[in-house]
Amino acid sequence: MLKKLQRKTLSVAQLVWYSLTLLVGATLTLLIFQLYLDIGPIFQEEAGVLSKQAVVISKKISLFQTLDKDRIYFSSEEVQSVVQEPFVKSIARFRSASFKVSGYTRASANIPAFYTELFFESVPDSCLDIQVDEWKSSEGSDFLPIIIPESYIKLYNFGFAESQGLPVLSKGMISQFPFHVSVSGNGKQHTYNSRIVGFSNKINSILVPDHFLKQANKIYGKPRQTRVSRLLVTFDDPSDSRILAYFNDKNYSINQEGLKAGKWKLMITIALGVMMSIGVIITAMSLFLILLSVHLIIQKNRTLILNLYSIGYRQEHIARFYRWTISTITSVILILSWGVALFLRGVYVDRFATYFKIGNIDSQLWIPVLILWAVVVVVYNLLLTRQIKGVLKML
Amino acid sequence: MIIALDKVKPIYMSEQEISCSDIYMNKNMVFNTREKVLIRAQSGRGKSSLLNFIYGVKSSFDGHIEVNGQSVRKEVQSDHMSYVFQDLKLFDTLTVKENILLKNDLTNHKTEAEIDLMLSQLGLSEKRDEPVKHLSIGQQQRVAIIRALCQPFHFLLLDEPFSHLDQQNVAIAVGLINRELKEQQAGLLLTTLDPCDAFQYDKTLQL
Incomplete structure (x- = not known):
């Protein structure tokens, strides 16, 4: 019954926006991270060969x-x-x-x-x-x-x-x-x-x-x-x-x-850096959006939270639904981003196969996915707990 | 279980305002479980505040309140007490039944059949699937009373619970409450503006 009550407090539009922006931001970030990992060894290899040669x-x-x-x-x-x-x-x-x-x-x-x-x-x-x-x-x-x-x-x-x-x-x-x-x-x-x-x-x-x-x-x-x-x-x-x-x-x-490799490395590093920054900014904005959305939900439903607390619901009970909802959405979207990034990696590995040998190394994307997931869930839960505590202090 | 009040006074009231009170600023005011206490006062004398202090949802008081030796300032006493709030604290978007189940889901104290029986006794059977916002204040008061009975408690706190009920419904509600008090061997603290002889009180105090 608590779920039913709290479900009505959520804004579907805000959740959809969060999901979309997180999907775009996380996919871009993960893809660029993977691209950097994939092409890094090419430069290293080239540099390794050239370092043995004199100019x-x-x-x-x-x-x-x-x-x-x-x-x-x-x-x-x-x-x-x-x-x-x-x-x-x-x-x-x-x-x-x-x-x-x-x-x-x-x-x-x-x-x-x-x-x-x-x-x-x-x-x-x-x-x-x-x-x-x-x-x-x-x-x-x-x-x-x-x-x-x-x-x-x-x-x-x-x-x-x-x-x-x-x-x-x-x-x-x-x-x-x-x-x-x-x-x-x-x-x-x-x-x-x-x-x-x-x-x-x-x-x-x-x-x-x-x-x-x-x-x-x-x-x-x-x-x-x-x-x-x-x-x-x-x-x-x-x-x-x-x-x-x-x-x-x-x-x-x-x-x-x-020294051509050096020039290319610099240019590609800058290009990837810019794209990575855009990905990180979109991801950060999506997180900001959901944190703002949660803040608004909590503030808008202050009376509801206070009443739930008054009839015996504890802070953990009240936070659980929001925590579960956002954690689930975030996890699903991150897994989806991971899948999309891996798919796109497959596409560029095929395209690049003519020129470079890449894609032999195993994808390390699970590391940033895990880090991103941990950061989002920890930050979100901390903020949610703080917000609800703030409301209950008003008693 | 004992509720002990020691020199309690709302911080927003002067000592002069509460000079005639049997409870406020009293050195050793004790409520025992199984005791039925009527607390009477005029409007603005801090009736709701007193129950809120005891229940632990408000801590704007001087003095000390203990439930079984533990200060109530730290936590809401919903494990030991059930409370019919003056403002009822019902959830508008939920139906009558859902409002009651919201509490019962937490305690699993009553079966659905028992809840339905209470609803029918208080004349709310036909309203059980209506959102509470469509109910009259009197009907909402009856829903709040049923909800308060859906949990184990040592004390039942009632804040002007019958203010919008007719004599017939008061009698039915009192019957249900008395049965629950007896089963749970619990005490009752009831605040009222007007004289209320619905229960046989062990104490009547002036606030």
């Missing part, structure tokens, strides 16, 4: 640098300043050949004779983006392996060969092509057999093994201090948004390809 930085070349070449070099203070940045894991310097290098072939039936002046640079082996067997095994031999940028082949095949009517070359063909490299300096000279053994996407230079260049510089090189114009930098987390800001601020040129 090349150099100074931007402007009109002033062309006039004063010294400006393209990093001073030891500038190098130190890069090292000290918290997001920098390690740096490596480019080593340049300070002696004369030339490459040539002797004319044969298959290969036309050519001669060209060359330059060499080297980086620590760990900084290479490709693995070549010949790289280490060449130590102490007369064979000199060379890595060239992949862009050089493209430049030749789609630019030079096209315009000069020459045949295009594949990577495999180029790797088969033997030639000689002559190094000379300090009155000494040596000829090596050479071949292109790899193509780098990352380092835009003609690379030889670091151990070779170190040794050759001692024998043939000029006895001057080595200057650094390019650095190879590795980061703890390449998606760290401070990286780009720092290098832009310093006006250094950086290969931004490796």
Whole structure:
């Protein structure tokens, strides 16, 4: 009978509004939370791969640098300043050949004779983006392996060969092509057999093994201090948004390809953050609505509550119906939100499957559902008890 | 069970106003269970207030009231007492039967048949499914009396319970109440404006 009496005090319209706003707010919040959990590992994975790779930085070349070449070099203070940045894991310097290098072939039936002046640079082996067997095994031999940028082949095949009517070359063909490299300096000279053994996407230079260049510089090189114009930098987390800001601020040129994930992560995090905030605000508004509704119900039915108390009903009896009603509605709506969020997750997992591998991890949505449910029920019950106590104090 | 009042006075009344009272400011006023007490007073002398103080729904009094040694300030005494309020405290949206069941659901003191019998004795059988707001004050008073009898009690508090009832209905109501008092071996505190000889009182006090 008490239920029947109290049911008449409820406002159906207010309960429907509460249910709808809670459904929208909770679904949005849960969906964004799940989306964040799902795409987080993609960034982590990408960042994990990239953190093992080094990024090349150099100074931007402007009109002033062309006039004063010294400006393209990093001073030891500038190098130190890069090292000290918290997001920098390690740096490596480019080593340049300070002696004369030339490459040539002797004319044969298959290969036309050519001669060209060359330059060499080297980086620590760990900084290479490709693995070549010949790289280490060449130590102490007369064979000199060379890595060239992949862009050089493209430049030749789609630019030079096209315009000069020459045949295009594949990577495999180029790797088969033997030639000689002559190094000379300090009155000494040596000829090596050479071949292109790899193509780098990352380092835009003609690379030889670091151990070779170190040794050759001692024998043939000029006895001057080595200057650094390019650095190879590795980061703890390449998606760290401070990286780009720092290098832009310093006006250094950086290969931004490796940092794309960072930009995307930042943009998506902001977008998800905004949507999550909207979800939380709608949820909070729905809670505010129901708390306001309860406040109004209690105030409007003060006499009824006082009379119930007077004929023997205790505070717990009076609160029970409202507590049960709102807790049930909240639980049903949250479970419904959970279901809708899981369904929508299924939809986006299917859509994203072409691009990313997501959805392998188990949904953790039950955690926010439980937290939300506990918060709503606890806050609501506390407030309800307080409101009814407030009315009974009027006796 | 004993109700003990010690120097009780409504805080909104001066000592001068209650100087002739047998109850207010009395050092040791005791009501025993099985005792029938009539409390008479003119309008505005605090009759309803006294019963509300004893029942524990109002605590705006000086002095001390104890029921079985426990102060009544903390809780409503609905476990020991039943009360027919002067303003009846019925629920307009419920029917006659529902108003009674609302109380009986809490106590399970009477069967539906017993409730129906009381309704019929007090001439309310045809009104049992009518919302109480459609009833006259006299009919509502009878509903409140039946509701008050639907619980175990040691004291029955009646605040001007027959003010809108005719002699015939008063006699029937008194019969029902007397039977319940006897069965429950309970006491009665009845306040009235006019002389009321419906019961055989053990005490008649002037408030």
